[in-house]
Amino acid sequence: MAQLTLHTIKPFPKSKKPRKRVGRGGAHGTYSGRGQKGQRARSGGKKGLKLKGIKRMLLSIPKIRGFRSPYPKVAVVNVGFLDKKFKENDIITPQVLLETKLIDKINKGVKILGDGEITKKLVIKECEVSKNAKEKIEKAGGKVLAD
Secondary structure, three states: OOOOOHHHOOOOOOOOOOOOOOOOOOOOOOOOOOOOOOHHHOOOOOOOOHHHHHHHHHHOOOOOOOOOOOOOOOEEEEHHHHHHHOOOOOEEOHHHHHHOOOOOOOOOOEEEEOOOOOOOOOEEOOOEEOHHHHHHHHHOOOEEOOO
């Protein structure tokens, strides 16, 4: 096999199309796809959208919509996930939830919500707990310790 150097590189077969020679008769007829008169109709006339310059650039800036709050949100975990991930009598803190990858960050704290079912006794520390979640945890025999 020949060594790959600059003078031996060839384009992929059929990847190079011959350039379109406009205005030489054939399918395009009268104006040969150049419209009527004007700079772009002449040979060597400017092509593309370069003529629109800055106006074109301003039109292509994407509009930013909506609002992003600068304040961090409380990380949320549902009771159903706690039942799946933890064993009987486990102590659950934000650090433990971070280690088990149930939450990504502890910026503003952690809140436990009541979606799902819980059957294990769990002890919750240093977390906010919704009313519904607190009822379910205590019904299963667990405890919610206040900060």
